Structures are given as structure tokens and as C-alpha cells.
Amino acid sequence: TRIHAGKIWLNGELVPQEEAKVSVLAHALHYGTSVFEGIRAYATDEGPAIFRLEEHVERLFHSAKILRLEIPYTPEQIASAIVETVRTNGWKSCYIRPLAWFGATSLGVNPLPNNPADVMIATWEWGAYLGEEAVRKGAKLVTSSWRRFPGDVMPGKAKAGGNYVNSALAKMDALAAGADEALLLDKEGYVAEGSGENLFFVKNGVIHAIEHSVNLPGITRDSVIEIAEDLGFTVKEAYRVTREILFTADEVFMTGTAAEVTPVSMIDHRPIGTGSAGEITMQLRKVYLEAVTGQRSEYRKWLTFVK
């Protein structure tokens, strides 16, 4: 599947996709030493709006700091470059992928003194992350044989390219097992997150946001917690959750920029609740989508309009 990315912002210039190339000697290509973001722009009555741009750019810089990667632009410059890339490509809605990486100026494992980073921003159209069926009927999850890495092994709070070898392995094996997504446990057997999403469960009307120190601090997770509380739900942070707590939950759902709010109807061959998309889940999904498309004034604070 060819990605139609149009013009790509590469080290300060907007270039046609075909010209946006990197050296095969780039350190990041060999060792996974890149950092990236996943952001969405949604169509609104006032043109495309980028969702929580500031928080995503801030996380990109935090990820870079953890890898000792120096991005040679300010957060403000990256934010305006993202807006410019969406505008130039004329997207009404799109997925936005900023990436910064150690380039081809060092040999061997040590990336230093290879700085400043190369930086690119690509945009493309990306629909339902797990497919429309998973949204309608709930996604099927299997517990992965690959565990989420401990925080002293890989920096899970950095959105670092190398971390996604773990996600890719888990995702491939989940799909091969006939599921839509992988559920990753930590080494103690506690639920961490999906290969590309955070996890929530609902029990007796109370919403539990799974918290785990090795998880990526999800921006969608943060947004859904605020929306749920505004709707009057009780939301609790859930630590050290074992998988059978999910089996006996009334509802389970996943959140992520790409996944948005996706219901889960099956985990390890056990139906969750009624075995279909949960009611509270679908209410949260509805309000989340209203928020990102500018239909809820109380969440316009999260939108950067591309004029």
C-alpha cells in the first residue's frame, strides 16, 4: 500500500515525497535511534484542526531529550512547520508523522557526536486504525507472548523508533493468531498497553484508566479521562491490573491518536461484557469525535486551526 504523502517537510524545506530521501548509512536506520509523533488533523466547519498539537510537540522534544538527540528547531518552529505541511498539502483531515533521527554522520553503536538531528514531517490520510469492523463490533485482542519492556531496558515514555520492534513483533503475531491487536503484559504479568494504544476498562459504571510506568503517556488517554469526568463519570487510575480483571470487566476500550477510541469485544477468546462494543465506550467515542471536530466548545482549547 503506497502512502500518498504529497509534500514532505525535510530539514526546513517542503519537498515532493519522491525527493524526501535519507542515506542508507543513517544511524537511525541501523539502530532504531529515532523519535516520532502520531498526530491527527480533523475536518471542522472552520477548516482542518490539529488535535493537541502543543502536547504532541512537547512529547517529541521529551523523547529526543531521552535519546540525547538534538532537534535543531524550537518547539514553536516544529509546530508551525506541522501546520504549514497540513496547509500546503490541502488536507481536510490527515494523520501527521513528525520524525527526528540520528543521521549518517557516525559509525557504530554510539550515535554521538552525531547531532543535530535530521527532521521530517509527513502527512497522509489514515482511517480507522483497526478497521471499521473493529469500531462497530469491537476489536479482538490476544495476550502477546512478547512482553512490554521494563523501563530500565527501553525508554517506554519516549516515542522512540527502536521501541516499536517490540510493538511490531506483538502486532504481527496477534494478526497471525486471527486477532486485531495485541495486549502486552509486563514481566510480572500485569497489563501494560496495546502495541499502539492505551487501555481502559469499565466496571459497574466506573471507568478505569490503566496506568503503568512503562507505558507511553497517551494524549488521547488524557483527553478521554477529561471528557469522561466532564460527562460525570468516575474515572480511576488502575495499577497492577492482571488480564483476568479485563476478562470480567463490563467494557474494555483502547485509546490512541490513530485508534481514537476503539471498543474491545473479545480478549483471549473470552467475550467482554455482552460481547459487543460497550455503551459507555461508544458514548466516549462519540464525544471524543465531537471534540476533535470542533463541535464541543469546551474542547476547542485543544484545537489548532489550519487557516
Ligand SMILES: Cc1[nH+]cc(COP(=O)(O)O)c(CN[C@@H](CCC(=O)O)C(=O)O)c1O
Ligand atoms: C505504544 C503506544 N501506547 C500508547 C499510544 C497512544 O498514545 P497517544 O497517541 O498519545 O494517545 C501509542 C500511539 N501510537 C501511535 C502510532 C501508531 C502507529 O501504528 O504508528 C498513534 O496512535 O499515532 C503508542 O504507540
